[in-house]
Amino acid sequence: DTGVSQDPRHKITKRGQNVTFRCDPISEHNRLYWYRQTLGQGPEFLTYFQNEAQLEKSRLLSDRFSAERPKGSFSTLEIQRTEQGDSAMYLCASSLVRAGGIYNEQFFGPGTRLTVL
């Protein structure tokens, strides 16, 4: 088991360009989360998937952001027309949620650091 992986680890882009990040969760994990962490702040929730269904999106996720999880495995987060304010660490986490409401630990990936010039 290799844990949650994210690709790329670093991305530098020019304002106005589109970028796409990938997250591969722990195998068999049915929940996948995206968080954004700006400098000096804690991670903030963006969106999450239960299998392939996107069940909640934060108001932080503007129309320029889109996330997918086809087939309920890996997920992609795309940012269109990037702005300097999008510069941040984008974190992915996954968990295995079972029926019964028992706590399910989220395991985090190393993150993708985006710099928009």
Added chain:
Amino acid sequence: AQTVTQSQPEMSVQEAETVTLSCTYDTSENNYYLFWYKQPPSRQMILVIRQEAYKQQNATENRFSVNFQKAAKSFSLKISDSQLGDTAMYFCAFMPYQGGSEKLVFGKGMKLTVNP
């Protein structure tokens, strides 16, 4: 909405000493979880310790223990016998217990440096 506050942005401690990190939170929920996460430099975030709000007993994990004061909405982390590998950002986090998204609400974090 829930909020988590970590008022100390940075602390340092000598190796082998004990250090306490503070955290307060605000919520109208009665059942929830509280966490401390550790984020070492350039490495991924890992869970240090978890506390269920309905449990009166404070959680302990080896050198890490918490002081959970539900009425005061306070959740501090004590690290005993500090080690160089404890150097990291530490985040306090909250999660409602009722299921649903199980999204985490984090504080701003605190940078801990353990000096040799």
